[in-house]
Amino acid sequence: xxxxxxxxxxxxxxxxxxxxxxxxxxxxxxxxxxxxxxxxxxxxxxxxxxxxxxxxxxxxxxxxxxxxxxxxxxxxxxxxxxxxxxxxxxxxxxxxxxxxxxxxxx
Numbered sequence: 777x778x779x780x781x782x783x784x785x786x787x788x789x790x791x792x793x794x795x796x797x798x799x800x801x802x803x804x805x806x807x808x809x810x811x812x813x814x815x816x817x818x819x820x821x822x823x824x825x826x827x828x829x830x831x832x833x834x835x836x837x838x839x840x841x842x843x844x845x846x847x848x849x850x851x852x853x854x855x856x857x858x859x860x861x862x863x864x865x866x867x868x869x870x871x872x873x874x875x876x877x878x879x880x881x882x
Contacts, residue, residue, distance in 0.1 A: 780804045782849035784834070784878065785856040794853060806847045808832045808856075834878040844882070854879055 781803045783791050795805045809832070833839055834856055844852070856878060 778802060778804050779851065780806065780847055780849045781851045781853065782806050782808070782844065782847050784808045784852075784854045788855055791853065791855040794855075806849065808834075808843070834874070835881075837881040840878065840881045852882055854882065 779802075781795075781798045783795055783805060785791050785808065791807070795807060798805050832843075856874070
C-alpha cells in the first residue's frame with residue numbers, strides 16, 4: 777500500500793522540495809495551499825502534475841479532521857506560517873495564532 781503524505785503549504789521552498797522528494801519515494805502527496813497564493817502559483821504546480829490543490833481554511837478544526845480522515849494520511853507536514861520579519865512586531869498576535877492554532881487542530 778502506498779504511503780500518503782499530507783503537506784500544509786507546498787508553495788514555499790521547504791514544502792515544494794519535500795513533496796518532490798516524497799513523490800520520488802512513490803508517496804501520494806496531498807498538498808494544501810493558501811488560497812491567496814494558489815492563484816499566483818497554481819499554474820507552476822499544475823505543470824509539475826503531482827500536487828492536488830485545494831482551497832482550505834487552516835483555522836477550521838472540522839475541515840482539518842475531515843481532511844485527515846479522508847486522505848488516510850500516514851504523515852503530516854506543516855509549513856504554513858505568517859512570519860514576515862519586517863512586520864513581526866506589528867502583527868505578533870496574528871503570527872502566533874497562525875502558527876499555533878492549525879497545529880493544535882492537527
